[in-house]
Structure formats: C-alpha cells, structure tokens
Amino acid sequence: MSDIVRPYGDTTGDGMVQLSFTLPIPHDKRAEGAALQLAAKMGMEPAMLVHAKQMGDGFTFFVVYGRVNHLVDVSKVEVVERDFPLLSAKEVNAAVKRGLRRKLSVVGACIGTDAHTVGIDAILNVKGIAGEKGLEYYRELKVTNLGAQVTVPELVAAAQRERADAVLVSQVVTQRDAHLHNTREMSAAFREALPADKRPLLVVGGPRFDETMAGELGVDRIFGRGTTPGEVASYLVHALVTA
C-alpha cells in the first residue's frame, strides 16, 4: 500500500474534506464569497458552500465541502508509538511481585486550580473507564489518590510520604496553557526536592497534551486522550520493573 494518501469522500483520491467556521460579518452574497475565498486559500479547490446562517447581528456560520490537492506522506508522520508491551492486570501483578518484591506505590492528583478529577479517577478508581478497572484494582499497586486542586508542595510531600515509585498527574483545564505551566512547575519541584535516583517516575495525562513534549516538560511520559488504566499500568511495569 502506498504511503501517499489524500482525503477520501466517496471515491479513492477525490481529496474531499468538510469545514465549518464563522466569519464576523452579516450574511449576504459578499459573505458567501468571502467564505469561498477562505476555503480556496486553505487549499480547497473547488469549494462548495453548502450552508450559511447568520447568527446575531454580525456573524455568519458556514459549512463548506471541497477538494484539497495536498498529499499526505504517512511514512513521514512522527508519533509516540507504544514502546512497551500491553499487559493484563494479572501479568502486571505478577511482574511487580517478581521484580520488586513489594507493592508498587502510585500517587495521583490533579494539580493547580484544576478541579476536574474525571481523568485521574478514570485511571485510578476501581471503577476505571470503558469497562477496564482502574489501578486501585491491581493487587500489587498501592494507590494514593489525592483528588483535585492539590498544590505542588502537597504533591511532593505526599510522594515522599508514600515512597512513590510513580506520580500520576492529570490536567484537564488548558486555559492560558495552565496544563503546561502546572506540569513544568511540578517537574521542577520534584527535581529540586529529590536527587535523580530517588525521584519517582513522573507521568502526566490529559486530553490536550502533546505526547511528544515529555522532555520539554521535564516528565517521563505523557498520555493523551483515550488512555486506559491498563496502558498506564503496563507502562509503569515497563519503566519501573522490567526495563
């Protein structure tokens, strides 16, 4: 199969895409022309304006369908591929028991003012997500969930108290890049508080993170949207036990 692809509408190679957007102008013929001009500048040629609707006094919403000529080279895409084997809960427990001969301590929290515990709870709570149980369910993991709005010093203190092997931080609120600032602050605090060999594995997760930014943010791993508890548990075993 070719590595070069283009969007697919209903025929191979047709390049069809759909796009919706708002322009801050009232709806008239000129506005529709403006929408098509934008589509053309974005590489949609020819573009079909299929829907236009005025909202309030000075805004119009558009839906445009059209063909783009851009090609995508799949072989040149860079992503973080899963570089560890996916284990079952049983395998995780067995690996920890054999490799560490004690429970693996995990401390989790939402830091900063972020009050959305949905992410950390999905990974940690027994309840889990999508039918997959959270880390509390794993017999050989000792989970401390600090909940929401935990300050960085509280998190560092809890990690030391619990002798954390790994610290999991969830960040949902992204306004003004709060998730990036908070993560940098967190990783800096751990670097300051503990020597490298005593530092827990730092893992952050959230729907808006770029998984390739781990190094830049000073953490060991970033998990994006759709991550399951099993993936996190498998990664912890890979990074802390088997690797």
Next chain:
Amino acid sequence: MAKLDLDPALVARARELARRAGQPVVDLARSHTTVSVERAVLRLAGVSGADPDGIPWVNRLVDAVVDEVGLEHGVALPVFAALQQEGLTPADLTLLAQKAAAGSVRFGAPRGKEATAARKLATRATTAGIRTIDRRRAERDRLVKRFGDPEQRPWIYLIVATGDIYEDIPQAQAAARAGADVIAVIRSTGQSLLDYVPEGPTREGFAGTYATQENFRLMRAALDESSRELKRYVRLTNYASGLCMPEMATLAGLERLDMMLNDSMYGILFRDINPIRTFVDQRFSRQVHARAGIIINTGEDNYLTTADAVDEAHTVTVSQLLNEFFAHEAGLADWQLGLGHAFEINPDVPESFRLELAHALLARELFPDAPLKWMPPTKHMTGDVFRGNLLDGFFNLAGTMTGQGILLVGMMTEAVVTPWLSDRDIALQNVRYVLGAAGGLHEDFVPAPGGFIQQRANRVLAEAVTLLEKIEGDTLLKAIADGTFGIMKRPADRGKGLAGVAKHADDYFNPATALLEAS
C-alpha cells in the same frame, strides 16, 4: 401525574429517612458558626469595599475580632460594642474595619448594658440589609409581572464565561436574544477555594469570571435591559458554593440575582471543603436564598460525572431528598428547589435512553412542585461533535418528555473547547427544534404499566431507601467520610476551611440568623 406507580408508603419512608439522616447535621449547623457566616452578617450590616491589596474589609474586621476575642461569640457584639466605644455609627462600619486593620481598635466581648446596646444596634444595622434584600425581591416580582416569564418550560439555561465581565455582558445579551431564559456566569476556576470575595469589576479569570458584587450588579443591569427589549424577564445565575457560600448568597440577594447554585454536599465532595464548614455555611446561605426569593440549583449531576450513572442512580435520589430536607428546614419553598440531575448514562449501554427517562421521571414524580434542573451529557461527550449533537438532542427530548423545569443547554463541543459562538447557536437550534416539535409530548408520554421504565424507577427508589437506611444508621457525616457519594471519601475532621469553624459559646449572637428565622 403518577406515571410511575410509585408506592406512596415507600416515598413517605424515603422522606422520613432523609429527615432523620439530615436532622443531626442541622443540629450541628445550628450550634456552629464560620468566618464566612460572620462576614455575611457584616455585609448585611453594611461593610463594603476592600483594602489596597484587594482583601475585603469584612475579612479584615472578622480576622481582627477572631484574633482578640475568638469566633465562638459571633462578631456582631464585639464589632458593635467597639463601634459605640469609638463614638461611630453603623454608617461608619467600614471605617471601623479600616481602623481594626491598622490595629487602632480593641475588641472585647461586651457585658450587661453595653451588650444590650450593641445587640440593639447590630440588629438595627442588619435589618437594614435584610430590608434591601426584601426590596430587591419585590422589584423582581414587579419586573416578572411586567415582562413575563418564558412562554415554555423548561426554561433554557445558558452559560457565559469569558473571564471578562465586559465581554460577558454582550455575550449574555446575545444569548438572551437567541432564546436563553436564564444566564449563568461561570466562576473562575478556583474561586470556590478563596476565603474572601474579590471586589469590583473584573476582566481576568480562568475558565470563568470572578463572582463579585460589582460584576453581579453590572450583569443584572444588562439583563434588565434585555428583559425590556425581549419582553420576558431574563434570569441571572451565579454560585453560592465554596468557602464564601454565605457571602455569595447575601450579595446575590442584595443585587437581585435570581438563581444560585447551592448544593449541600458539592463543596465537600468535589472541592474537599470541610464537611462541617459546608453544612454551617449552606444553612445560612439557604436562609438568605429563602428570604431573597432565589431559586437554588443543587449539584446531583456532578455525582454522575465521577460515578456510574446507572449503578449510582439512587445516590442522586438520596442527595435530592437530603437537599430537599435541608432546603425546607432553611425556609425554602418547593418552587425554589431546582434539584439537579443529569443525562450521563453511557450511550453504549443498551436501552440507555429508556433508563434516562425512568430516572428523569422519578425525579419529576418525587418532587412534583420543584423546578428540576436537567443537566446535559458531559462524561460521554468524546470530541465527536456530530455524535455529541445527537446525544444533546436526545437529552433535550428526555427533558421535555419528563417535564423538567430548567434545561442547561448541552454543547456538542463539550470536552473540546469552551463553546464558540457557532456551538451555542447550533445547541440552541437543537433545543428549539425539540421543544418546537415535541414540547407537549409529556402529556402523551405515559410509560406502560409494569413496563421497563416503571420497573426501573421503582428499583432506583428502592435502592435509594436502602441507602438512606444505611446512612441514617451510620450518620450522614460518616457516610460522606466513607465515600458514599461520588466515590470521594471526606472525613469530618479534614478538608479546607476547617480553621474558620467554631462551636457557639453560650453567649453567641447573630442578628441575621435571628431575623431570618423569625420570618
């Protein structure tokens, strides 16, 4: 009504259990005070403004009194005794706060004649604040009469949240023009954990706009303008939650807000605020809401965002019953109880929509006179905006089929971005279509006797009664400590704001509570 064939004896038992579970908490609330309750009293008495660092004078004054005489007597007597000693009048309360902050006033617990005089003065000053709240309520009644209520139920509830009150205003007015009956200004993330109310108009917030008295006033004035233009009274909502719940309620009453989010347990479970602090604060805030004619919105929808909406459906019912008990005890009438619930069942669960209908109808039948607050899906909104829009359509349909009172408009871009202009427009179009096409469907919608929906509703009620029995036996505080609601465990001796709680001394005096309970 009576579409679910609920056993009246079981319903009565559920209410009785909620009363028995709630009563010890009410007793606790009646015998304790908090720094925020005391600050609310001083706000009613007329203390306003903030120091150059933005710390309100009420905080400075209460802190000064607490330092010198403690919190357990209430601050009213020490403050008004000091006022007399300084030769000042109640109009100079803010000046007294400034002097207290500078350390040039001494506070003590007055005795005998001095105490009698201080009590009288405090009562007079606080009465003035409560009269203002009464006038604002009468003003609302007049405006509703003049402009009218929305034509349809449910009322359409929309959120604005730019962080800048001057951006919020045109957005709120545009939303009202597009069909919103209720505007909620979401608060800045983290405001609930501030132990003071920020001052003045604010132009910067995080994922929301700070709740301040001036922001309340500006937005209410703008929506009065919209009400005149649209010939329907557009309501304004904010939050009486977090560490400053009593003060938020007071400011809402003073500025004629119409609805306030005010849950009895939300702060405990989701913000880790100390349980006793929360129960004391919420009782006072509800007394103010009762007086001000404000509709409260409770937060049961939140339980379903962390727990499973099918397995834990009965915890919503239990919380609604507890919220109802606490609300009635504080003097709120049924029409003021916007009890919450939500459309949060995983859409992949077979018959999920029928389950939603059963749960929504159960709430409707248990609380026939309450304007239930119906909250849209959030947990299972994935970023697939097309599927999200469909799910919101079903949410709207369930809302109208089961006669919900207040419908929070769901956004297809939930979990993606803060709503864009076009997202809001599409969402409102969705609501208008469903209400237009099926607005009267609740009249025809009668579940089959003994069928799936009836069975499910009865089962949830039975589970709620079982849980209430357990809570009543264990006590509510212990149930909260054990993680009964929303999975979070919250012991009564932990959590934020505990330092600002005190048990009443024998001579505790609070003129506002006395006035509110006399009415």
